[in-house]
Amino acid sequence: MSLNAVAHLNFHGQAREALEFYQSVFGGQLTVVTYADFGMPAELPGAAHVVFGQVVADNGFRVMAYDVPGEHTPAAPGAPTTHRENGTTITKEPFFLSVRGESIDEVNPVWEGLAKGATVIEAFGPAQWAPAFGMLADRFGVTWIVDVAAEYTQA
Incomplete structure (x- = not known):
């Protein structure tokens, strides 16, 4: 048996953009499935948001992400707290x-x-x-x- 810990990032309307960015940095295969793909009517707000997404690269990099359900206005992140x-x-x-x-x-x-x-x-x-x-x-x-x-x- 083999286990892998994979970071799963939560976004508010920016998951697709983030996953595409991470793919541009790390390479690999991008998978994006939207709420509409899972049956949400396309005219509803958020239907185009990501319900499941991931980037998997041959170099071992892997990250998952999705957009938290609900209406969101993508906000620019504030100053880092670190x-x-x-x-x-x-x-x-x-x-x-x-x-x-x-x-x-x-x-x-x-x-x-x-x-x-x-x-x-x-x-x-x-x-x-x-x-x-x-x-x-x-x-x-x-x-x-x-x-x-x-x-x-x-x-």
Whole structure:
């Protein structure tokens, strides 16, 4: 048996745009099913919103998303609640998404893609605990950590 934890992101009318953006960054297959596809009359508000969506890439990246039901006016995300202060990360968010690769060359394109329209919390570069690390809140308000795995030895 095999289990996978997959981030499932909740949006308010922006799920399709977010999934298309993540596909442009990570590659892979995009699946989008709307409420209308599941039988909601097309003339109802929200029928074109995403009831199930995902991006699955050969490189191991996978994310799911949907639009929370109901009428919504897509709002631009506010300022990120995560910031750096006195060398520490301060946040009110319940989670971050982490993308970790084996080399800077592998993860740098991911950083560059996610950074388009993002608020950089910590610039991508060398860190004490990793060859490279960066943190940002993307244009949809999702906070990402992008880093390169460090080789650790267990004591």
